[in-house]
Amino acid sequence: MRGVEETVIMPPRSELSQLITTDDWFGVQEVATRHPAQARQYSLRHGFFEGLRDSHVLPLHECLVAEAPLAATAAVLAAYPAAAQLTESSYQRLPLHCACLRHADPEIIQFLMDYHDHACLIADQLGRLPLHFAFSNGASLTGVRLLPVSYTHLTLPTHCSLYISPLP
Helix, strand or coil, rough: CHHHHHHCCCCCCCCCCCCCCCCCCCHHHHHHHHCHHHHHHHEEEEEEEEECCEEEECCHHHHHHHHCCHHHHHHHHHHHHHHCCCCCCCCCCCCHHHHCCCCCCCHHHHHHHHHHHCHHHCCCCCCCCCCHHHHHCCCCHHHHHCCCCCHHHHHHHHHHHHHCCCCC
């Protein structure tokens, strides 16, 4: 995992992680604000992706996969801004990948890009960019437009390439 040496891996899961699991977004904001160190703690999540692969994830990854509202996501990221640049352990996905996996709101995509503007150009362990997930998971055209790419090294799956004609 990129950057794990800077963070703490602590089982059992933190209060912040548990609140994310229960979709208690007010509680997430409160704990992230009062106990920002919890935003640095990786948790082992069994079956985090597709129910198949276990992964060590930060609360930011958890928020994005849970489709947390912007206010909760912002509180977690404010508590640990470096999290925008750190991957989870299973597929080496950045938070932006996680957001695009869940057809993220364009506000969330822009918010993450503000913290790590090159995240859209970083592939996960399977060679997928956040844009791959945006197309595959029904992101809005507005959200897709926020993901600038260098077309010189972009390869999209065939079913996605149909959408690459000039965006209106």
